Amino acid sequence: MNLVITGANRGIGLELTRQSLTRGDTVHAGVREPAQARELTALAETSGGRLRVQALEVTRDESVRAFAAALTGPVDLLINNAGRRTRTDDLEDLSLEDALQMLQVNALGALRVTRALLPRLREARGAKIASLSSGLGSLSDNTSGGGYGYRMSKAALNMATRSLAADLRGEGLLAVAISPGWVQTDMGGASAPTQVSESATGLLAVLDRLTLGDSGGFFDFKGQRIDW
Numbered sequence: 001m002n003l004v005i006t007g008a009n010r011g012i013g014l015e016l017t018r019q020s021l022t023r024g025d026t027v028h029a030g031v032r033e034p035a036q037a038r039e040l041t042a043l044a045e046t047s048g049g050r051l052r053v054q055a056l057e058v059t060r061d062e063s064v065r066a067f068a069a070a071l072t073g074p075v076d077l078l079i080n081n082a083g084r085r086t087r088t089d090d091l092e093d094l095s096l097e098d099a100l101q102m103l104q105v106n107a108l109g110a111l112r113v114t115r116a117l118l119p120r121l122r123e124a125r126g127a128k129i130a131s132l133s134s135g136l137g138s139l140s141d142n143t144s145g146g147g148y149g150y151r152m153s154k155a156a157l158n159m160a161t162r163s164l165a166a167d168l169r170g171e172g173l174l175a176v177a178i179s180p181g182w183v184q185t186d187m188g189g190a191s192a193p194t195q196v197s198e199s200a201t202g203l204l205a206v207l208d209r210l211t212l213g214d215s216g217g218f219f220d221f222k223g224q225r226i227d228w
Contacts, residue, residue: 002124004075006030006058006113007082009037011185012132015200016079021047023204028075030056030067030082030113058082058109059101068116074123077207080110080131090146099149106153111160114175126172130207131161133177133218140227158218158228165216174215178203181221194221 003020007013008029020027021043027050031037034053044051054070057063084105086098110131114121121127136147137154157177164175180203181194202221209223218226 001025001076002028002074003077003079004028004030004071004117005079005081006056009040012180012183012196012200013081014039015196016081016203017051018043019200019204021051026050027052028071029053030058032057058113059104061112064112064116068120071117071120073120075117075120075127076124077128077130078114078117078121080113080129082109083132085150089149091148094148099152102149102153103156106150107156107160110157114164121173122171126174126212128207128210129164129173129175130178131157131176132180133157133161134179135220135226138227162216169212169215172212174210174212176210176214176216177218178206179220179226
């Protein structure tokens with residue numbers, strides 16, 4: 001299977017890449033600064049050509065176009081993993097500039113990449129588009145408030161996913177939002193209950209078994225549906 005994974009230089013993106021290679025997939029890994037992605041580069045050197053590391057800044061049209069132009073052949077699975085969260089994200093401390101940046105990366109970035117890769121996704125039979133969301137983007141689950149920019153960006157990503165699912169269903173393309181859980185990454189912190197390897201294993205297992213009937217859904221890494 002041919003995968004594209006954005007934000008693949010660390011955390012969940014790096015582990016998704018590692019596990020995909022282990023099971024025999026070919027991965028096109030998008031990172032902002034390939035020269036600094038040392039772990040990813042080390043994986044590439046031992047991948048037998050199955051890992052290709054390319055520059056990708058999801059907020060810049062020209063970077064996304066160049067990334068898409070460098071791809072050859074069909075893409076079976078696109079994982080929109082690149083994400084950003086600003087810690088000072090509550091009402092009184094919220095920076096609107098940071099909120100806009102989160103929207104650019106988390107929602108518009110995923111949509112920008114998906115649109116650019118549509119020709120490659122259409123070449124595959126039953127391609128899947130998975131955008132990593134969060135329970136914090138659930139409207140019905142928000143009873144604690146706060147997290148304005150991040151919550152809004154993930155809610156926007158969820159809406160984009162629903163539209164993609166509706167627009168592409170007739171072509172046999174699947175689009176879902178999927179939450180990796182609260183994970184022990186730089187973003188999630190050391191106190192998070194889920195290890196990176198557990199989350200990545202779960203995500204790949206869920207994505208493997210999803211069918212077109214699941215398109216437009218919002219799932220966690222264990223395959224359970226999340227309320228919008």
